[in-house]
Amino acid sequence: MLENISIGRYYKADSLLHRTDPRVxxxxxxxxxxxxxxxxxxxxxxxxxxxTLIQLIMGKIKPGILWTTVKPILPxxxxxxxxxxxxxxxxxxLFEWRIIKxxxxxxxxxxxxxxxxxxxxxxxxxxxxxxxxxxxxSDALEKLFSPLKVIKVPVHEMAMMMSIALRFIPTLVxxxxxxxxxxxSRGADYDTGTFINRVKGYITVLxxxxxxxxxxxxxxxxxxxxxxxxxxxxxTKLNPLKLTLTDVLTGLFLGLCAVLLVxxxxxxx
Amino acid sequence: MADEKDMISLSDVAFSYLSDxxxxxxxxxxxxxxxxxxxxxxxxxxxxxxxxxxxxxxxKLIDLLETPDRGKIVIWGKDSAENDNxxxxxxxxxxxxxxxxxxxxxxxxxxxxxxGPENLGIxxxxxxxxxxxxxxxxxxxxxxHREAASLSGGQKQKxxxxxxxxxxxxxxxxxxxxxxxxxxxxxxxLELVEQMRREKNLTLITITHDMxxxxxxxxxxxxxxxxxxxxxxxxEVFSSGRLGECGLKQPENFALCYQIAMICGEEILPSDLExxxxxxxxxxxxxPRMVSAYIPDTEEPEDKSSDEIxxxxxxxxxxxxxxxxxxTDIDLDVRKGEVLGIAGASxxxxxxxxxxxxxxxxxxxxxxxxxxxDKVLHCSDKKDRAQIRRTVGLVxxxxxxxxxxxxxYKDIAYGLKKLKIxxxxxxSRILEAAARxxxxxxxxxxxxxxLSGGQKxxxxIAGVLVMRPEILVLDEPASGLDPxxxxxxxxxxxxxxxxxxxxxxVSHNMDEAARNCDRVCAIKDGKIIKTAPPDEFFNNTEExxxxxxxxxxxTRFADKLKTAIAAELPGIEFGKPEFDSYKEAASIVRSxxxxxxxxx
Numbered sequence: 001m002l003e004n005i006s007i008g009r010y011y012k013a014d015s016l017l018h019r020t021d022p023r024v025x026x027x028x029x030x031x032x033x034x035x036x037x038x039x040x041x042x043x044x045x046x047x048x049x050x051x052t053l054i055q056l057i058m059g060k061i062k063p064g065i066l067w068t069t070v071k072p073i074l075p076x077x078x079x080x081x082x083x084x085x086x087x088x089x090x091x092x093x094l095f096e097w098r099i100i101k102x103x104x105x106x107x108x109x110x111x112x113x114x115x116x117x118x119x120x121x122x123x124x125x126x127x128x129x130x131x132x133x134x135x136x137x138s139d140a141l142e143k144l145f146s147p148l149k150v151i152k153v154p155v156h157e158m159a160m161m162m163s164i165a166l167r168f169i170p171t172l173v174x175x176x177x178x179x180x181x182x183x184x185s186r187g188a189d190y191d192t193g194t195f196i197n198r199v200k201g202y203i204t205v206l207x208x209x210x211x212x213x214x215x216x217x218x219x220x221x222x223x224x225x226x227x228x229x230x231x232x233x234x235x236t237k238l239n240p241l242k243l244t245l246t247d248v249l250t251g252l253f254l255g256l257c258a259v260l261l262v263x264x265x266x267x268x269x
Numbered sequence: 270m271a272d273e274k275d276m277i278s279l280s281d282v283a284f285s286y287l288s289d290x291x292x293x294x295x296x297x298x299x300x301x302x303x304x305x306x307x308x309x310x311x312x313x314x315x316x317x318x319x320x321x322x323x324x325x326x327x328x329k330l331i332d333l334l335e336t337p338d339r340g341k342i343v344i345w346g347k348d349s350a351e352n353d354n355x356x357x358x359x360x361x362x363x364x365x366x367x368x369x370x371x372x373x374x375x376x377x378x379x380x381x382x383x384x385g386p387e388n389l390g391i392x393x394x395x396x397x398x399x400x401x402x403x404x405x406x407x408x409x410x411x412x413x414h415r416e417a418a419s420l421s422g423g424q425k426q427k428x429x430x431x432x433x434x435x436x437x438x439x440x441x442x443x444x445x446x447x448x449x450x451x452x453x454x455x456x457x458x459l460e461l462v463e464q465m466r467r468e469k470n471l472t473l474i475t476i477t478h479d480m481x482x483x484x485x486x487x488x489x490x491x492x493x494x495x496x497x498x499x500x501x502x503x504x505e506v507f508s509s510g511r512l513g514e515c516g517l518k519q520p521e522n523f524a525l526c527y528q529i530a531m532i533c534g535e536e537i538l539p540s541d542l543e544x545x546x547x548x549x550x551x552x553x554x555x556x557p558r559m560v561s562a563y564i565p566d567t568e569e570p571e572d573k574s575s576d577e578i579x580x581x582x583x584x585x586x587x588x589x590x591x592x593x594x595x596x597t598d599i600d601l602d603v604r605k606g607e608v609l610g611i612a613g614a615s616x617x618x619x620x621x622x623x624x625x626x627x628x629x630x631x632x633x634x635x636x637x638x639x640x641x642x643d644k645v646l647h648c649s650d651k652k653d654r655a656q657i658r659r660t661v662g663l664v665x666x667x668x669x670x671x672x673x674x675x676x677x678y679k680d681i682a683y684g685l686k687k688l689k690i691x692x693x694x695x696x697s698r699i700l701e702a703a704a705r706x707x708x709x710x711x712x713x714x715x716x717x718x719x720l721s722g723g724q725k726x727x728x729x730i731a732g733v734l735v736m737r738p739e740i741l742v743l744d745e746p747a748s749g750l751d752p753x754x755x756x757x758x759x760x761x762x763x764x765x766x767x768x769x770x771x772x773x774x775v776s777h778n779m780d781e782a783a784r785n786c787d788r789v790c791a792i793k794d795g796k797i798i799k800t801a802p803p804d805e806f807f808n809n810t811e812e813x814x815x816x817x818x819x820x821x822x823x824t825r826f827a828d829k830l831k832t833a834i835a836a837e838l839p840g841i842e843f844g845k846p847e848f849d850s851y852k853e854a855a856s857i858v859r860s861x862x863x864x865x866x867x868x869x
Contacts, residue, residue, distance in 0.1 A: 012416070133376050134376045135380050167418070171370050178670075179671055181629050182665045182670075182671040185627055185629060186671075186732055186733060186736070187683070208670055208672060211673075211718060212670050216368075216370070219371035220371050222334055222366070224374060224384075226366075227374070227385040227388060228389055229388045234390040237387060238387060238396055238400055240393070
């Protein structure tokens with residue numbers, strides 16, 4: 001029932017983006033995040049689409065794979081689109097019936113919001129989750145934020161927690177599916193009924209999932225203990241992060257693209 | 270006596286778990302209670318006992334994952350109580366635990382293997398070299414860039430070994446590491462660790478309640494209620510006659526010989542158990558005694574199953590990805606009142622098949638017909654779905670993970686509430702279901718989460734039985750239970766059969782499938798290989814193994830024994846195979862008696 005969701009899943013391939021240093025990708029991601037929220041002209045969005053296509057090629061990601069990450073977000077995007085179309089009342093009225101008022105400005109803003117959301121997911125997927133293993137992401141974050149250790153921020157621990165959380169996503173998805181099937185055989189129905197009843201129905205999944213997650217956490221802690229885990233102090237890395245010339249060039253290229261995007265957008269306003 | 274530097278020694282070690290009773294009052298439960306023992310370097314030791322005997326706690330104490338309340342643990346001459354020795358000891362002991370998923374830290378195979386040595390601060394290039402050699406030794410090298418979550422259960426356990434080996438340990442502790450594997454994976458896993466032990470002179474300590482696994486070791490330590498009850502070589506332990514009181518059983522092949530010896534009034538000595546051949550020679554020497562042995566006649570239980578078909582699966586195929594098929598053209602009739610066993614290795618399509626039986630998966634091709642009193646239900650028909658789910662109860666593997674209510678009573682009631690059954694009728698049906706699975710009434714008010722594993726499972730089964738299904742499908746109902754718990758589960762299943770429920774039992778344990786089912790249906794690679802009553806199914810064992818199926822341990826050994834007896838008494842005819850060690854023993858003795866008397 002849940003096997004098609006692939007948010008946060010790694011897509012194995014050998015590509016330029018896959019090989020790029022995760023620190024570079026993380027910084028690029030932050031840049032693109034900012035760019036996505038700054039740009040608002042259609043021209044800039046078209047340019048962003050073009051850059052995204054280039055990224056797809058650089059990451060050797062098949063459109064089908066990207067689609068599986070975007071698909072689960074579609075209902076939310078459509079919901080946001082409709083909500084904004086119906087609630088933003090400024091601008092020229094195109095259509096009015098009783099309390100419903102649709103304006104050109106409303107449609108424009110609504111579409112912009114939905115497009116931003118979609119690009120947000122797409123960028124996260126391409127720059128981070130699809131092309132970078134969770135361990136590398138947490139490595140990158142650990143390295144990038146390591147200056148914060150000076151002010152006693154537990155950077156290593158946070159990175160470890162994050163990578164474990166990501167590592168367990170597929171396990172928990174499989175477990176959720178199993179529990180749902182078990183409850184369905186006992187007469188549960190997650191597809192019909194009122195919204196409230198459906199939400200209430202999920203309690204039958206959430207409680208067992210919580211209970212087993214605690215058990216897993218406990219067992220994992222023992223297993224980590226047995227493998228001599230004692231925090232970040234003195235740990236070595238199998239694959240330490242190494243910045244190569246290609247990484248720098250990739251970073252510069254995609255970084256400039258993002259800057260260019262914002263410049264185009266600002267000059268067109 | 271070996272040097273202290275080559276010993277793990279425990280003296281008078283005790284450990285208690287503190288548990289909260291919910292009102293802030295803590296009670297201590299004794300897990301290990303005054304254990305004294307020594308284990309020599311390079312030995313292969315099984316620590317065994319029923320659930321709650323303290324065997325896992327003992328393993329944790331040796332790896333310093335728990336600190337003893339009392340007593341002294343000295344490993345390779347280093348006292349564990351001294352802080353300086355802590356990491357020294359821990360890095361020499363590696364553990365592999367039961368649940369494959371809950372010990373993988375890294376997302377990618379090689380990253381996970383590196384986790385241990387990374388923690389030890391091993392620098393590159395030694396780190397890389399350790400990881401690569403550990404992966405090569407466990408046969409995972411080609412999968413090193415794969416996502417760990419995408420491995421099969423058996424592969425995940427091998428990954429756990431790779432992770433342990435990369436730490437270059439001297440002691441390897443397997444804490445019920447094979448409990449969640451099927452027999453094939455289990456053998457492969459054990460062969461791998463045994464090979465590693467020989468090559469690296471590892472001290473191997475395996476915690477298990479599987480007696481066939483314990484029999485492979487050089488020494489068995491049996492624990493009961495926190496104390497060491499038996500300690501000796503496998504022949505010594507298996508011939509002691511005290512396994513039963515610890516909730517354990519002899520391996521099937523030994524059990525058969527003991528039954529024959531008992532019938533003949535003979536005794537089997539530990540030295541007879543040293544090898545199967547020796548044991549067989551010993552039994553053959555008993556032939557003269559068999560002739561005069563007394564065997565009470567056993568009544569054959571009345572066969573309650575009829576030829577009436579209650580469910581028929583027709584041409585069922587299913588594919589998850591559209592290309593490869595999980596099951597292909599399954600045709601199978603289920604008779605009313607029978608226990609039908611579905612056997613096969615992990616990944617053969619058993620679970621896919623049974624998930625169709627109550628229409629959770631919709632048939633892609635083919636159909637399933639379910640014949641109730643008044644009409645025929647079709648799984649392909651959406652309208653019939655609700656009624657099918659009431660008629661066919663499905664209990665998945667480890668069903669205790671689906672419990673969620675505050676009390677056992679409410680949890681069992683869940684299905685009834687969904688059916689909108691009136692309160693007073695609910696109550697009688699809940700009490701009935703609880704009684705059928707053997708839950709005492711005082712448990713009903715408790716939280717399901719405070720029960721033991723076996724009881725939780727009963728609650729989960731009651732939650733399905735309460736719907737009064739005509740067909741009950743059980744996926745590996747005994748997995749993870751100790752020998753006593755398994756027996757109780759199969760007793761429960763035969764009681765359910767007696768009360769008229771048709772049962773479909775999925776199992777990868779051929780001994781249990783053969784013993785408890787009226788018919789066995791073997792599946793391999795998504796296809797049915799053979800469906801027949803067990804005695805017919807395993808009558809020709811060569812044909813069965815040629816099809817790549819497992820043969821019950823009992824039958825395999827009995828065949829060997831029968832061949833040896835036939836060499837003494839040429840032309841002897843044996844009865845159909847039986848799957849209970851006593852019944853098979855009686856059948857062999859009867860055949861011998863008949864043959865010898867016939868000659869005279």
